[in-house]
Structures are given as structure tokens and as C-alpha cells.
Amino acid sequence: MTEIVATNETILVVGGGISGMTAALEAAETGKQVVLVEKRPYLGGRTTQLYKYFPKLCFPTCGLEINQRRARMNPNLTLLTLAEVTRIDGTPGNYQATVRLHPRYVNENCTACGDCATVVNTEFADEFNYGLSQRKGAYLPYRMAQPQRYVIDPRIIGTPEAEQAKAACQYNAIDLDMTPQEITFPCGAIVWATGWQPYDAAKIQPYGYDRIANVVTSVEFERMADPNGPFGGQLVRPSDGKPAKKVAFIQCAGSRDRNHLLHCSRICCMASLKQATYVADAYQDAADIRIFYIDIRAIDRFEDFYNKVSAIPQVKFIKSKPASVTVDKDGNPIVNGVDTEGYHRYAEPFDLVVLAVGMEPAVPKDAFPVPIVVNRAGFIEAAPENGGVFAAGGASDALDVNRAVQHATGAALRAVQVVNRVRGVGV
Structure with missing residues (x-):
């Protein structure tokens, strides 16, 4: 059972794209405890699917690698992938967040060697390539994925191929008995960085x-x-x-x-x-x-x-x-x-x-697990009624990567200010 050590000074960041990573890292590097929840099996969001940035035509892998290294090295950051926030109760400085964890069927022993994939033949549309290609039922989402850990597609669970994948693993990393979990933990402020969808x-x-x-x-x-x-x-x-x-x-x-x-x-x-x-x-x-x-x-x-x-x-x-x-x-x-x-x-x-x-918001207007003010396009407004919940990046507006990162840094600062007030720290 996954356990989260958290208090009402913890900051919850929902969404692990470039905005969520930025907000989480900026907050964690001020010394705050941060829980980052991402529904995909890896960090980086849609930025990972870009070939080049404009206007310099440089590759996103450089900036992503730096943020991934920062995330790996920061002890204040707890990462939950294949996870979704289903409920938020409470008030600023005293929230309770409920998160549903979906099984990866691969544990922390994984070395990303790929032996499991070699024995699996069943293929599915590759989400990373927007369905333009196929991937196997045991797969690494993309070459720089963090966590650098394979995923077993739930559609092959219960089939001989899943057992073959488990048998092929030399590190006892495949756990076919994983089940969905639901965890609840306290937090003082929330950064909503669920991004956009085409x-x-x-x-x-x-x-x-x-x-x-x-x-x-x-x-x-x-x-x-x-x-x-x-x-x-x-x-x-x-x-x-x-x-x-x-x-x-x-x-x-x-x-x-x-x-x-x-x-x-x-x-x-x-x-x-x-x-x-x-x-x-x-x-x-x-x-x-x-x-x-x-x-x-x-x-x-x-x-x-x-x-x-x-x-x-x-x-x-x-x-x-x-x-x-x-x-x-x-x-x-x-x-x-x-x-x-x-x-x-x-x-x-x-x-x-x-x-x-x-671009439109990734979360529909009626799907937020917490009362929040959105505009007619569905983007989150910066409104007092949102309390200690702050939008970052593409959840707030249609933004390019540069502006999304800047916006996420501001959201992290506002979240830090909320949890500082819990302790009575001057800001």
C-alpha cells in the first residue's frame, strides 16, 4: 500500500507536464514538501511529444533532462504517476486530497532492460505518437520517460503474454497482482497544472x-x-x-x-x-x-x-x-x-x-474535483473564490511553453505563500 507522508504545509501539484514539473520543482526547492500527481505513466506531458521548440528550433529533450535530474535529486518531491485526484475537501491550509493510483504492474526493481517487451507480441495504438504507430503491451512510454520504468498494458493482464513477460524479467520487477489504490493525505495548497489537449x-x-x-x-x-x-x-x-x-x-x-x-x-x-x-x-x-x-x-x-x-x-x-x-x-x-x-x-x-x-483545457468544466472558477472556454480564472487552488500553465490559458513555465513559477510562489501563512511565516 502506497503511503504519503504529508502535512497541511505540503503542496499538491496536479499534472506533471512542463508546467506541473516547474511548479513542483520551484516549490520543492524552497524547502516545501510537494506531492506531484500525474495521470500518465511518466512526467513531461505534451512537451515530450514535440520535435522542436520555436523560435530557436532547439530540442525539448535538453530542458526536460535538466528538470528530470532536478526531480530525481530533490528529496522534498514525491512523484505519483498513473494517478488521478478524485476529491479535494477542506479550506486553504487545511485540505484533504484523495488520489486514485492505477496499477503499472511494474515495481521499482525495473531497470528498463526491455526483456519483458521482447516476449510480448500484442500491440496497441501508441498514445505517445497519437496513434500513428503501434506499441507493445509491455512498453517504455518513450526513451526519456521518467520514471525510467516499463508499463504492462492492463489489456494483457490475465493472458499468457503477461505471464511470459513476468517470467522474462530477471529482476522480479513485474507484479501482476497490483490493484488500484486510493489514498488520502493532507495538503495546504494546490497547484492545478493539468494542461491542455488538442x-x-x-x-x-x-x-x-x-x-x-x-x-x-x-x-x-x-x-x-x-x-x-x-x-x-x-x-x-x-x-x-x-x-x-x-x-x-x-x-x-x-x-x-x-x-x-x-x-x-x-x-x-x-x-x-x-x-x-x-x-x-x-x-x-x-x-x-x-x-x-x-x-x-x-x-x-x-x-x-x-x-x-x-x-x-x-x-x-x-x-x-x-x-x-x-x-x-x-x-x-x-x-x-x-x-x-x-x-x-x-x-x-x-x-x-x-x-x-x-488548444482546450484537458479537464472539462464539470470534471474538477474541487469548486473552481473557470471562464467560458474552460480555463481556470485567477479568482479569490478558488481559495488555495492556483492554476498553472495551460490549465489557465492557451500558452506556449515559455509562458507556461513563467506562469507555473508564479503559481508555485502563491502556493508557498499559502502554506507559509499556516506556520505564520511572513511573506
């Missing part, structure tokens, strides 16, 4: 995401470009593996739309600019890249990046919100619409269409 592109019916194989989302395209991704970093069409040299990026796919998300998701323009460089780098002069946009929101330091991408000869900008995406007999998606600067109709085929899908 808008469901299938709801944007005219763009044919659920019907046309060569229409993908921006988050899927990020995995497609990654050398560790489903296609080994080769930018190819999912339907037939042919090179995706002529690519259309459609902005505001689900954002700024009264039928979908009313808000601007902020990162979409920059994500498409970044991804345009992937195609240009991969195919050089053979690349043909079109960015269909309402307007480009590249403010402050991002304007330089916009100018840099605009100067790439293979990249063309078309001011238009496409009306639809259809498909020809060869599986080529055709983008249909009107150029709003020249009012010229177009129906142009592409190898691949990438939808820059919007």
Missing part, C-alpha cells in the same frame, strides 16, 4: 480529418517529423509512405470559430511556421509549402521568426480560411476556398494537409 479535428467536418488519410493535425505532424517518431523522421504521407513535399498548413482549425473554440489558441501560428521549416529542411528546393491563415499572430520576439520563415522561397502565405478539404482518386487532399486578398477561388491538391488545431 481540439478534436474530427469535429471540423469540412476538413475531412476522419475521412482523408493525408489530413493530419499539427500535433501529429510534430511526431511525424521527429527522428524518434513513427516514421523515423521521414516526412511521408500516412496513406502510402510517399514523400510529403507539397504541404498545406491550415490555421485556426477549430480556433476563433463560434462553432468550435471561440478563443485564439496563440501557439498555432508559430507552430505552423516552425513546421514549415521541417518541410523546407527535408526537401530543400523541391518543397512547396502553403500557409492558409486569417492573420499571423507572431508578436514580440516571435516577429523575427516570422520574418525568417517568410524569407524561405518555398513558403507562401495565402490569406484565406479554406472552406473545405476534399480528396481525389489518388488520395491527394484538395484544399478549396477563396483567397480573401484577391478573391480568387482555388482548389489545389497537396501531398499532405496539416490542421493547426486549437
